[in-house]
Amino acid sequence: MTSVKLDDALLAGIEQFIAHRKEPPRGKMSHDDAVNVIVEDWLIAQGYMALPDDTGTATKALDAADVPQG
Helix, strand or coil: CCCCCCCCHHHHHHHHHHHHHCCCCCCCCCCHHHHHHHHHHHHHHHCCCCCCCCCCCCCCHHCCCCCCCC
């Protein structure tokens, strides 16, 4: 487990994220769960992780967009 300090603005955003996801049967999400969901979503969107049910390889967003790096 890793501990991370967040800026107040990020914490406020996470609080809003949690507030919009108080649906049964799971109830209120913990901060740890929320951060894991947010980071996983970003990593998948950027191509650093494959989709959970995807057996193929992920393509990084910059590679898919053919953005020059340098």
